[in-house]
Amino acid sequence: MVSLVLFGSFVIFLLINIPIGIALGISSLITIIYSGRVDINYLVQNLTTSVDSFPLMAIPFFILAGDLMGKGGISKRLLNVGNALFGRYTGGLGIVTIVSCMFFAAISGSGPATVAAIGGLVIPEMIRKKYSVGFSTSLSATAGSIGVMIPPSIPMVIYGVSGGVSITTLFIAGFIPGIFVGLALILWCYISSKKNNYGEQERKYSAKEIFAAINEAKWALLIPVIILGGIYGGIFTPTEAAAVAVIYGFLVGVFVYRDLSIKDVFDILKKSALTTATVLIILGTANTFGRILTMEQIPMKIANAIISVSDSSVVILLLINLLLLFVGCFMDTTAAIIILTPILLPVAKLIGVDPVHFGIIMVVNLAIGFITPPLGVNLFVACGIGKISLEDLSRSMLPWLVVMISCLMIITFIPEISLFLPKLLMK
Amino acid sequence: MRILKFLDEYAESTILIITLLLMSVFIGLQVFMRYVMQASLSWSEEISRYLFIFLINIGISYGVKQDRHVAISLFINIFSEKVKKYLLIVSDLLFLIFSIVIVVHGMQVVDMINRFGQKSPAVGIPMWVVYIGTPLGFSLVSLRLVQRIIIRIKGDE
Numbered sequence: 001m002v003s004l005v006l007f008g009s010f011v012i013f014l015l016i017n018i019p020i021g022i023a024l025g026i027s028s029l030i031t032i033i034y035s036g037r038v039d040i041n042y043l044v045q046n047l048t049t050s051v052d053s054f055p056l057m058a059i060p061f062f063i064l065a066g067d068l069m070g071k072g073g074i075s076k077r078l079l080n081v082g083n084a085l086f087g088r089y090t091g092g093l094g095i096v097t098i099v100s101c102m103f104f105a106a107i108s109g110s111g112p113a114t115v116a117a118i119g120g121l122v123i124p125e126m127i128r129k130k131y132s133v134g135f136s137t138s139l140s141a142t143a144g145s146i147g148v149m150i151p152p153s154i155p156m157v158i159y160g161v162s163g164g165v166s167i168t169t170l171f172i173a174g175f176i177p178g179i180f181v182g183l184a185l186i187l188w189c190y191i192s193s194k195k196n197n198y199g200e201q202e203r204k205y206s207a208k209e210i211f212a213a214i215n216e217a218k219w220a221l222l223i224p225v226i227i228l229g230g231i232y233g234g235i236f237t238p239t240e241a242a243a244v245a246v247i248y249g250f251l252v253g254v255f256v257y258r259d260l261s262i263k264d265v266f267d268i269l270k271k272s273a274l275t276t277a278t279v280l281i282i283l284g285t286a287n288t289f290g291r292i293l294t295m296e297q298i299p300m301k302i303a304n305a306i307i308s309v310s311d312s313s314v315v316i317l318l319l320i321n322l323l324l325l326f327v328g329c330f331m332d333t334t335a336a337i338i339i340l341t342p343i344l345l346p347v348a349k350l351i352g353v354d355p356v357h358f359g360i361i362m363v364v365n366l367a368i369g370f371i372t373p374p375l376g377v378n379l380f381v382a383c384g385i386g387k388i389s390l391e392d393l394s395r396s397m398l399p400w401l402v403v404m405i406s407c408l409m410i411i412t413f414i415p416e417i418s419l420f421l422p423k424l425l426m427k
Numbered sequence: 428m429r430i431l432k433f434l435d436e437y438a439e440s441t442i443l444i445i446t447l448l449l450m451s452v453f454i455g456l457q458v459f460m461r462y463v464m465q466a467s468l469s470w471s472e473e474i475s476r477y478l479f480i481f482l483i484n485i486g487i488s489y490g491v492k493q494d495r496h497v498a499i500s501l502f503i504n505i506f507s508e509k510v511k512k513y514l515l516i517v518s519d520l521l522f523l524i525f526s527i528v529i530v531v532h533g534m535q536v537v538d539m540i541n542r543f544g545q546k547s548p549a550v551g552i553p554m555w556v557v558y559i560g561t562p563l564g565f566s567l568v569s570l571r572l573v574q575r576i577i578i579r580i581k582g583d584e
Contacts, residue, residue, distance in 0.1 A: 016518045017503045019496030026525045041539075044532040047561045048480055054472055057454070057479050060447055236458055243454035266444050273443035277486020278496050284483070332497045374501055 003296050006031045006289070019278075020335045025285035031292055038295070043288040050287040051280050054239055055161055059109075060276040061242030062152050066108025067268045068249035069223070070117030073259040077217035078103050079121055084205040084213040091193025093129060094139050095186050097122045101143035102182045105150035106224035107245065109157070111333070111370040115144030115381040123385045131198045134396030137386035141378040141393070142400040143185060145367040148333070150178030152227060152242065155337050155366060158283070159359045162341040166356075167238050171231055172425055173356050173418045177364060180417060181407045188403045219252045232425060279334050290342045303347040313351040317412055320344060321365060325405075328369020332377070336366055353415075360418040364411055368404050371397060439489035439567065446482040450475045473549040477557050484564025491522075491571040516579050523572040526565045533562030 009030050013023035025043070032038050069075065082096035082103075089095060100118045108114055119140030126136035148155050151171035160167035193199055205213075214221070223245060230241045253260035293299060306316055323344075327336050341362070348358040370378040373394040383390055411417050457471040490496045503514055541555040 013518075013521065014499050015502040016514050017498050017500050018518045018522060019490075019498045021496070022522050022525055025529075026521055029525060029528060040528070040532050041536050044529055044536050044561060045558070047484075047529070047533075048558050051480055051483050052476055052557075054476060057450065057475065060479070060482070061451065061454070064447065064451065235462070240454060240458045243451055244458055246451045247455040269444045269447045270440045273447045273482055273486050274489050274493065274495055277443075277483045278490045280483045281487050281490075282497065330499060330501065335497055375499070 002031060002035045002037075002292070003298055005034050006292055006296075010289075019281070020332065021278075021281035021283075021285050024282065024289045024339070028285060028288045028292060032288075038288065038292060042291075043285070046287045046291075047281075047284040050284050053161060054237070055157060055167055056280065056283070058152070058157050058167070058239040058242045059154050059279065060272050061239065061246050062109040062154055062157075063113070063275050064268065064272040065242060065245035065249050066104075066110055066113045066117070067272055068246065068253050068260065068265070069107055069220070070104075070113060071253070071260060071264055071268060073257050074107075074217075074220040074223075074249070074252070075100070075104060075117040076121060077213075077220050077257075079118065080213045081210075081217045081221070084210040088204045089190070090199060091189045092199045093122065093126050093131065094135075094189040094193060094198065097126070097140055098143045098146075098182055098185050098189060101140075101146050102150060102178065103221075103224065105147040105178065106152075106228060107249075108147055109152040109154040111145045111147040111367060112377045112381045114147030115140055115378045116385075119144060119382055119385050123382070127386070129199060131193075132196070132396075133386055133388050134392060135192065135196070135198070137382040137388050137393050138396035138400055139185075139189060140385070141371050141376070141382035141397070142404065143182075144378045144381070145370045145404070146178055146182055146185075148363055148367050148370075149174055149181055149360075151175060151231070152238065153363060154279075155333055155363045156359060157238065158279075158334050158337050159341055159362060162283075162286075162338055163345045163355060163359065165359055168231055169356050169422050169426060170359050171228075171238060172422045173360050174363065175228075176421055177360055177407075177411050177417055180411070181364070181404070184403055184407050185400070188399065192399065219256055223248060282335050282338050286338045289339075293342065299343045299346045302343055303350055306347055307350065313353070314413070316347070316351050317353070317361075320347065321361070321408065321412060324362060324365035325368060325372070328366050329372045330375050331369070332375075333366040333369050336369065337362060354419060356422060357415045357418045361408075361412050364408050368401070368408060371404070372401065373397070439485050439492065442485045443482060443489060446478045446485070450478050450482070453478075470550050473547055477547070477552070477560075480557060481560045481564075484560040485567065487564055488567035488571050491568055491575065512579060512582070516576060519572050519576050519579070523569055523576070526569045526572065529565040530562045530569065533558070533565065537562065 006027055010023055010027040013026055028043055032040055078100045082100045086092055086095045086099060097118060101114050104114050104118055123136045123140050127133055151174045153174055156170040156174060157167055160170050227241045227245050230236045231238055310316060370376050373379060373390060379390060379393055383393055453471040453475045457468050461467050503511055537555045537559050540558050545554040547554060
């Protein structure tokens with residue numbers, strides 16, 4: 001009965017457009033009053049204690065760093081390098097977009113930010129070069145989802161904190177899956193461009209031009225080295241790395257490239273703080289929600305129910321993937337991770353899935369959630385840039401979704417893709 | 428009146444900008460001191476963490492003002508504008524009740540912690556200062572919600 005009150009009220013609140021974090025809070029409150037099992041003060045204190053966390057501070061910093069660099073002309077310089085290197089191949093501009101998104105993903109931890117930074121520049125250019133609007137926008141939206149797979153990654157920080165898994169290890173684990181997805185997208189981009197004759201007659205860049213582009217972008221290219229090198233080398237924690245990236249991005253944007261004004265910086269600070277708060281209120285109330293779930297032994301019951309369906313771990317993982325993909329269609333990625341980690345992680349552990357590997361599975365799943373209609377933030381951003389309706393874009397998304405889901409299956413069933421690097425580096 | 432208007436526009440955003448700026452500087456400084464000056468700071472992490480708590484609480488209020496909270500609007504959009512408006516008012520009212528409960532109980536928590544006299548480990552800040560962030564933030568949230576509910580009702584005429 002308690003769980004019915006909890007879930008029932010939660011669903012109703014979600015449907016009438018109450019923010020997810022608040023809906024979690026109100027349904028917890030109602031359940032507390034109904035059952036009297038937790039103190040209301042517990043809920044209130046949790047709003048403070050659950051965010052009193054140094055690892056979580058990486059979130060505003062990574063958002064900030066990504067925005068500073070997206071605005072500060074760093075994305076433009078990354079694109080120039082990509083163009084000098086890959087522009088001459090069939091579907092060249094598409095490949096350049098994907099590679100730039102992968103690079104930008106190593107700076108930013110967010111999917112929509114990656115679409116905005118790279119897609120904003122490249123979609124108009126692709127359309128000008130006779131790529132179809134649907135292809136250009138769907139490609140950018142999809143490539144942007146790599147933003148959360150290649151570390152740093154905000155969903156990984158959240159998963160790490162909710163599930164008690166090392167964020168550094170997750171960051172190491174996400175690297176190969178991210179590259180793998182990127183390569184798969186490049187392959188499909190090439191095949192599809194060949195068929196449609198996209199970007200055939202591009203010229204080849206000379207070694208001198210390539211060198212000039214790299215030289216111009218050297219400050220930007222150094223960022224992933226600092227962030228990832230610093231974290232992997234154990235020099236600093238993910239949060240410290242993020243703060244260093246912020247200061248670096250600020251210095252480069254304001255003093256080296258000089259395309260960031262102080263007013264821009266204030267706007268970016270404000271926006272990053274706002275995004276952080278809207279994500280973390282969910283964590284604050286989800287903690288109490290999760291506590292009630294645990295007291296009612298709901299994660300265990302769900303785990304048992306899933307396991308009673310089948311004892312094959314393959315079937316169970318498929319079911320979990322289906323559930324995550326479904327949720328990803330309707331719910332924001334980070335919110336879904338906050339709510340589902342405490343429920344699904346015990347199931348995964350029960351069938352012997354490594355928590356780090358499971359984190360990657362969840363992140364890839366929910367990255368796909370960024371690009372599945374009706375609610376896919378990357379789609380919204382890309383629609384705005386390409387001036388195309390969500391319906392038209394959704395149609396063009398189909399082949400990309402097939403590629404992404406195939407990648408997901410491979411990442412799910414070959415744990416080594418995620419676990420190889422952590423095992424190698426963390427001995 | 429002019430002061431009110433100024434506060435309405437800039438109260439939260441100014442606090443957010445200053446807080447996040449300080450956090451970045453403190454943690455950047457922490458890394459710099461440890462690796463370049465070989466002298467670890469004891470206060471930077473703790474202060475930043477507490478600033479972070481304030482940032483989130485104030486940010487929730489700013490999120491209401493800017494209508495940027497993460498919600499599912501799919502279902503509500505199938506209704507006519509009129510029905511939708513009433514549903515949104517209901518949802519704001521529920522949000523408001525929740526916020527008021529948080530403020531009231533939040534002050535109880537602050538009072539309790541104050542009586543314990545607990546202090547933060549590194550800097551020695553009284554812990555009630557940290558915990559007051561939540562009731563403070565949700566007071567602002569309540570004000571913003573009242574503001575929004577009034578705007579929604581007035582929008583009818």
